[in-house]
Amino acid sequence: xxxxxxxxxxxxxxxxxxxxxxxxxxxxxxxxxxxxxxxxxxxxxxxxxxxxxxxxxxxxxxxxxxxxxxxxxxxxxxxxxxxxxxxxxxxxxxxxxxxxxxxxxxxxxxxxxxxxxxxxxxxxxxxxxxxxxxxxxxxxxxxxxxxxxxxxxxxxxxxxxxxxxxxxxxxxxxxxxxxxxxxxxxxxxxxxxxxxxxxxxxxxxxxxxxxxxxxxxxxxxxxxxxxxxxxxxxxxxxxxxxxxxxxxxxxxxxxxxxxxxxxxxxxxxxxxxxxxxxxxxxxxxxxxxxxxxxxxxxxxxxxxxxxxxxxxxxxxxxxxxxxxxxxxxxxxxxxxxxxxxxxxxxxxxxxxxxxxxxxxxxxxxxxxxxxxxxxxxxxxxxxxxxxxxxxxxxxxxxxxxxxxxxxxxxxxxxxxxxxxxxxxxxxxxxxxxxxxxxxxxxxxxxxxxxxxxxxxxxxxxxxxxx
Amino acid sequence: xxxxxxxxxxxxxxxxxxxxxxxxxxxxxxxxxxxxxxxxxxxxxxxxxxxxxxxxx
Numbered sequence: 001x002x003x004x005x006x007x008x009x010x011x012x013x014x015x016x017x018x019x020x021x022x023x024x025x026x027x028x029x030x031x032x033x034x035x036x037x038x039x040x041x042x043x044x045x046x047x048x049x050x051x052x053x054x055x056x057x058x059x060x061x062x063x064x065x066x067x068x069x070x071x072x073x074x075x076x077x078x079x080x081x082x083x084x085x086x087x088x089x090x091x092x093x094x095x096x097x098x099x100x101x102x103x104x105x106x107x108x109x110x111x112x113x114x115x116x117x118x119x120x121x122x123x124x125x126x127x128x129x130x131x132x133x134x135x136x137x138x139x140x141x142x143x144x145x146x147x148x149x150x151x152x153x154x155x156x157x158x159x160x161x162x163x164x165x166x167x168x169x170x171x172x173x174x175x176x177x178x179x180x181x182x183x184x185x186x187x188x189x190x191x192x193x194x195x196x197x198x199x200x201x202x203x204x205x206x207x208x209x210x211x212x213x214x215x216x217x218x219x220x221x222x223x224x225x226x227x228x229x230x231x232x233x234x235x236x237x238x239x240x241x242x243x244x245x246x247x248x249x250x251x252x253x254x255x256x257x258x259x260x261x262x263x264x265x266x267x268x269x270x271x272x273x274x275x276x277x278x279x280x281x282x283x284x285x286x287x288x289x290x291x292x293x294x295x296x297x298x299x300x301x302x303x304x305x306x307x308x309x310x311x312x313x314x315x316x317x318x319x320x321x322x323x324x325x326x327x328x329x330x331x332x333x334x335x336x337x338x339x340x341x342x343x344x345x346x347x348x349x350x351x352x353x354x355x356x357x358x359x360x361x362x363x364x365x366x367x368x369x370x371x372x373x374x375x376x377x378x379x380x381x382x383x384x385x386x387x388x389x390x391x392x393x394x395x396x397x398x399x400x401x402x403x404x405x406x407x408x409x410x411x412x413x414x415x416x417x418x419x420x421x422x423x424x425x426x427x428x429x430x431x432x433x434x435x436x437x438x439x440x441x442x443x444x445x446x447x448x449x450x451x452x453x454x455x456x457x458x459x460x461x462x463x464x465x466x
Numbered sequence: 467x468x469x470x471x472x473x474x475x476x477x478x479x480x481x482x483x484x485x486x487x488x489x490x491x492x493x494x495x496x497x498x499x500x501x502x503x504x505x506x507x508x509x510x511x512x513x514x515x516x517x518x519x520x521x522x523x
Contacts (some may be wrong), residue, residue: 182518183511183514183515183518186479186510187478187479187482187506187507187510187511187514190479190483191482191503193483193486194482194483194485194486194499194503195486197483197486197487197489197490198485198486198489198490198496198499200490201489201490201492205490206490206492305499305500305503306499306500306501306503306504307500307503307504307507308482308500308503308504308506308507309500309503311507
């Protein structure tokens with residue numbers, strides 16, 4: 001490769017900085033179609049193959065599943081539309097740069113590192129899912145429900161191949177990610193539906209009238225597998241609502257919705273919720289029941305849709321891992337401002353790929369998803385209060401920027417105390433992690449108001465008589 | 467040209483989902499359903515990128 005070519009590649013990659021550190025200009029705003037495609041693609045993903053199957057493993061009943069998904073997904077859409085989108089449209093900044101204004105550089109950096117690590121784990125799960133399909137033609141043994149460590153050298157090699165390809169696409173920028181998600185979604189969604197439809201006769205469904213009785217007796221039976229807790233209607237509601245808590249209530253989708261022309265575009269998340277988190281979760285439950293309890297998504301999809309099913313698992317993992325690695329790269333970049341985004345994304349992708357080698361993450365995905373939303377949620381509450389309500393409460397918004405401080409103690413304590421109180425509620429009252437986000441948000445809001453009152457009063461300038 | 471590409475794309479989507487309906491109704495063998503889905507996949511990804519244009523950010 002000659003030096004000119006290397007310089008051209010370097011120059012092209014450096015041009016992919018996408019307004020991470022400044023408000024998005026009017027000319028770069030996008031319409032409904034971009035967000036519908038983005039959300040639909042992102043939430044019809046590789047993890048849907050696992051989540052739907054794990055609902056079956058947790059013994060949810062058919063009625064609880066359907067009603068719980070309708071209610072929970074509806075609440076998630078409202079959270080995007082009324083909490084995240086208005087703030088994204090108002091500030092036009094990424095979560096990370098908005099946090100810097102509110103919390104100061106040091107606290108924002110701590111948050112960014114935690115955030116980016118969480119995103120890496122999530123993207124790692126997607127890569128694991130994609131690898132279960134890529135490894136099929138090579139007869140690589142697939143992880144089982146109780147596997148935690150890498151199962152073979154072949155498995156590790158497969159994960160690294162998938163991780164490398166996904167990282168290269170993420171480096172190319174969000175434009176490519178959105179385009180790929182847009183193109184893939186209609187086909188991917190139909191593969192989910194077709195695969196489930198084709199295996200139904202094997203479960204004893206030969207007409208529409210047979211579906212509901214079979215669903216109750218052979219798919220969502222209400223009986224959990226040994227060692228797993230039983231999921232109720234409320235588990236399904238709160239899981240569906242909070243599965244993307246970090247993105248809506250936690251505000252990380254400010255990075256995406258800052259490109260929206262108006263806040264109502266937050267409702268475009270419905271495309272992801274009702275195609276991906278309703279039909280796809282139901283489909284993957286059916287596929288797991290038809291596969292007699294197997295959980296490796298690649299195998300399940302191949303058995304029900306052949307090569308197209310296996311490719312669907314790869315693409316489904318890919319379209320979700322890409323924006324997640326992109327977001328993680330943005331978060332890490334805020335901590336390393338001297339690095340170009342493509343270099344940060346490269347290292348993020350490598351870290352994510354190493355995580356993906358461990359199947360423990362995917363096999364405990366429901367708990368991890370709930371934890372990831374909960375850990376990031378308090379800072380979403382801080383941003384919401386600061387941007388939307390602080391002026392009305394006679395409090396100073398963007399306090400760190402205005403006072404020139406690097407650690408807003410009110411925001412830092414809000415984050416720490418909220419998570420401590422959530423842990424206390426979990427340990428003392430036995431409230432499961434899936435439900436902690438709701439009380440946690442109100443705790444965070446109250447704490448931030450009280451602590452900001454105290455902080456800002458103590459920082460008032462002293463006025464001397466003339 | 468665009469019309470032909472769209473026709474190929476929608477044929478690809480039809481080949482993805484219609485065979486499963488036929489399997490459900492016991493009209494088509496399961497193996498043929500997986501073969502037709504693979505053909506549908508090739509048609510979709512071979513044609514849709516050329517007409518599904520996306521505005522740049």
